[in-house]
Amino acid sequence: MIELKQVTKTYGKKQNAFTALDNVSFTIPDGASVAILGKSGSGKSTLMHAMSGLDRPETGEVIIDGEDILKLKTKQIDKFRAHKIGFIFQSFFVQANEMVSDNVSLPLEIAGVARGARKKKIMAALESVDLLEKIGSKAKNLSGGQKQRLAVARAIVNTPQIIFADEPTGNLDSVTGAKVEDMLFGYNKKNGVTLIIVTHDPDLAAKCDMQINIKDGKVESIRDLKKAPQNSPTKTRIKVGM
Amino acid sequence: MKITDTVRRAGRSLRNAKARTLLTSLAIAVGAFTLTLSLAAGEGSRQYADKLISSNINEKAVFVVKDKTLVGGGAVGGSGLKEYSPTATQYGGLSIKTLSSKDIARIKNNPKVDNVLPTYLVTAQYITFEGSSKKFTSDVTVYDPSVLSDTAAGTLPALGTQIKDDEVVIPESYLSTIGVKDAKSYIGKSVTLHLVKAAETPSEEKIAQVLATQGTAGLQALAAGETRDVSFRVGAVTKASATSLATSTGIFVSEARASELSDFLTKGTPSYRSYVAATAIVKKDANPEAVKKELQKHGMTARTAKDMQGLLFTIVNLLQGIVIGFGVLALIASVFGIINTQYISVLERTQQIGLMKALGMRGKDVAKLFRYEAAWIGFLGGVLGSGAAWGLGTLLNPWITKQLGLGEGTYLLVFQAIPIILLIVALMLVAVVAGYFPARKAAKLDPIEALRTE
Numbered sequence: 157m158i159e160l161k162q163v164t165k166t167y168g169k170k171q172n173a174f175t176a177l178d179n180v181s182f183t184i185p186d187g188a189s190v191a192i193l194g195k196s197g198s199g200k201s202t203l204m205h206a207m208s209g210l211d212r213p214e215t216g217e218v219i220i221d222g223e224d225i226l227k228l229k230t231k232q233i234d235k236f237r238a239h240k241i242g243f244i245f246q247s248f249f250v251q252a253n254e255m256v257s258d259n260v261s262l263p264l265e266i267a268g269v270a271r272g273a274r275k276k277k278i279m280a281a282l283e284s285v286d287l288l289e290k291i292g293s294k295a296k297n298l299s300g301g302q303k304q305r306l307a308v309a310r311a312i313v314n315t316p317q318i319i320f321a322d323e324p325t326g327n328l329d330s331v332t333g334a335k336v337e338d339m340l341f342g343y344n345k346k347n348g349v350t351l352i353i354v355t356h357d358p359d360l361a362a363k364c365d366m367q368i369n370i371k372d373g374k375v376e377s378i379r380d381l382k383k384a385p386q387n388s389p390t391k392t393r394i395k396v397g398m
Numbered sequence: 399m400k401i402t403d404t405v406r407r408a409g410r411s412l413r414n415a416k417a418r419t420l421l422t423s424l425a426i427a428v429g430a431f432t433l434t435l436s437l438a439a440g441e442g443s444r445q446y447a448d449k450l451i452s453s454n455i456n457e458k459a460v461f462v463v464k465d466k467t468l469v470g471g472g473a474v475g476g477s478g479l480k481e482y483s484p485t486a487t488q489y490g491g492l493s494i495k496t497l498s499s500k501d502i503a504r505i506k507n508n509p510k511v512d513n514v515l516p517t518y519l520v521t522a523q524y525i526t527f528e529g530s531s532k533k534f535t536s537d538v539t540v541y542d543p544s545v546l547s548d549t550a551a552g553t554l555p556a557l558g559t560q561i562k563d564d565e566v567v568i569p570e571s572y573l574s575t576i577g578v579k580d581a582k583s584y585i586g587k588s589v590t591l592h593l594v595k596a597a598e599t600p601s602e603e604k605i606a607q608v609l610a611t612q613g614t615a616g617l618q619a620l621a622a623g624e625t626r627d628v629s630f631r632v633g634a635v636t637k638a639s640a641t642s643l644a645t646s647t648g649i650f651v652s653e654a655r656a657s658e659l660s661d662f663l664t665k666g667t668p669s670y671r672s673y674v675a676a677t678a679i680v681k682k683d684a685n686p687e688a689v690k691k692e693l694q695k696h697g698m699t700a701r702t703a704k705d706m707q708g709l710l711f712t713i714v715n716l717l718q719g720i721v722i723g724f725g726v727l728a729l730i731a732s733v734f735g736i737i738n739t740q741y742i743s744v745l746e747r748t749q750q751i752g753l754m755k756a757l758g759m760r761g762k763d764v765a766k767l768f769r770y771e772a773a774w775i776g777f778l779g780g781v782l783g784s785g786a787a788w789g790l791g792t793l794l795n796p797w798i799t800k801q802l803g804l805g806e807g808t809y810l811l812v813f814q815a816i817p818i819i820l821l822i823v824a825l826m827l828v829a830v831v832a833g834y835f836p837a838r839k840a841a842k843l844d845p846i847e848a849l850r851t852e
Contacts, residue, residue, distance in 0.1 A: 210756060210846055231760065238758025245849065249753045253414040265403040266759045 158184040163216030176202040178373040187348040191361035194370035204354045208241050208320050209233045238267040242311030246323035248303045252296035259295050263314045281313035301332030318350045399763040408770035422739045423779035425732035430783025432725035438811040440718035447710040456544035457703040460678045460686050465495040466699045496672040510684035516673035518660035522591040530576045537648035540656045551581035552634030560652045565633030567650040581635040588629050595624040595663055733832040740836035751840050752848025761841035768837035769830050776829025780822035788813050
């Protein structure tokens with residue numbers, strides 16, 4: 157379970173201060189697929205960074221598995237990301253000069269998985285994104301869709317609890333994009349992994365169990381599509397102000 | 399992150415930028431090349447000096463003098479004005495303190511000393527060689543039985559044995575001066591030393607007595623001094639050797655004859671039985687260094703074979719130091735090359751660093767990654783430079799030996815594995831130090847910012 161309590165993040169100082177997240181609170185159940193929707197500059201990326209431990213909001217709590225990750229030391233946060241989080245980015249961030257297998261191996265190496273145990277995990281991850289035959293290729297020789305599937309394999313290889321996907325299909329055409337989406341949702345359903353997608357694409361958001369709309373750093377609305385499939389918006393703004 | 403993984407990742411990113419890696423490491427290679435060559439040349443010269451010394455100086459020998467200036471710093475005789483000493487002897491206006499027979503006895507009585515050989519001064523006015531009408535001059539010294547030289551003709555006694563009293567040993571080079579071609583034919587030929595004894599300073603009574611009995615002719619004879627011709631036969635001719643210094647200098651006579659002739663020449667003068675120097679041969683189980691200390695307590699100055707070596711090595715070390723200095727300069731230049739390259743590498747790979755940090759890689763592991771890359775560059779440069787120096791040196795060694803006339807089997811450049819390995823390790827450390835700031839920059843990158851960079 158992911159629980160945010162009154163999370164506020166500001167950039168800059170005094171007169172120039174800009175509030176990227178303003179008193180954000182919500183709860184995401186385990187295994188859910190969640191879309192964080194919002195226009196660019198709305199604060200949705202900052203929200204993702206705060207939830208994944210990349211960024212540290214000044215106030216509030218981000219409780220994951222009963223532990224407030226904002227209270228963790230840098231070393232523990234790094235460990236938390238290495239073991240519990242998977243990332244997928246809009247521009248893939250695969251290492252073009254490295255082999256497909258080395259790209260997938262990176263999170264395992266960071267997490268300190270022994271060399272002998274890696275091979276099997278890499279194969280399994282590539283198998284599930286249908287890229288096993290490319291294991292020995294250089295990443296730069298892959299197509300855009302293949303690169304993003306490689307990124308998915310890299311995100312799932314160390315069996316994370318939460319996968320953050322930042323505009324995962326933003327750089328892909330609709331056909332390849334759909335394939336990547338299917339893989340993400342398939343993995344989410346099959347393994348009960350929480351999937352958090354940051355997007356401004358309403359079609360992609362519609363496929364999720366839950367939608368969190370962000371506007372000007374505030375939670376505008378939270379829709380639970382699973383419980384209320386008939387598209388009835390339930391404004392659940394919890395606690396405004398301190 | 400495990401160290402092996404970091405090292406492998408570092409190696410891979412260098413392989414992905416082959417040209418840049420190679421060029422950066424070439425800068426280090428220049429330094430490594432110079433340093434390897436200077437190490438090899440230093441070692442070679444030391445080995446050569448060692449050979450030179452061991453074939454000329456008995457390691458059990460201690461060279462003893464009374465006058466410090468003979469072996470220590472300062473000009474012989476020091477300043478013009480010196481305190482008068484009754485034991486000092488004048489040599490061409492130079493006043494040198496000499497070892498008295500008491501000093502010699504003291505050395506001899508040292509329980510650690512096996513034998514003592516004073517440096518006899520046998521100054522022949524001229525020397526004649528059989529088969530030549532010309533008169534020559536040459537040093538006449540005692541044959542050193544502790545060193546066995548190669549001979550061109552004749553035979554030398556076994557190591558440790560003196561030559562016969564009626565024999566001399568002459569160097570091969572003398573024969574060409576005399577005009578003899580075949581060394582073998584000269585064995586047994588005679589060599590005559592023409593000695594002139596310095597006139598005694600006679601007392602007034604003696605003058606009066608001689609004048610009364612022998613007249614003015616007797617007085618003339620008294621003032622003219624005494625002459626004596628001593629003949630020897632040539633026992634052996636020593637070969638000129640690349641490492642032997644002794645073979646090129648002087649006519650060698652036995653110790654007993656040198657002592658006798660020296661006594662004849664100096665009798666009645668203050669130099670009688672006093673010697674500029676002496677060589678003490680230390681017993682087999684004794685340490686020359688201990689003997690040196692004991693002799694120094696008695697006002698004598700002593701030098702062991704090790705000290706002589708030290709003197710030669712000082713020169714070698716100085717020359718080597720200069721070359722090493724140039725190598726170090728080249729290395730300093732390459733350090734800036736590494737810093738520059740690594741900074742560019744950090745900038746180029748901002749996204750990669752951001753990704754790795756986002757995936758939970760620790761800052762210090764990121765720094766390690768860049769430090770290991772620098773170490774790889776240092777390793778590569780070291781191997782390239784040292785390898786090139788080794789290869790080139792090995793190729794050129796025979797030629798250098800021939801050009802310098804070092805003698806068969808002696809090489810100027812001696813490559814040793816351990817110093818070269820240590821050098822490469824040191825270069826890797828230098829590279830790591832150079833990579834410190836770029837690595838720190840990489841470690842401090844904010845992953846969010848880094849991932850935003852396009």
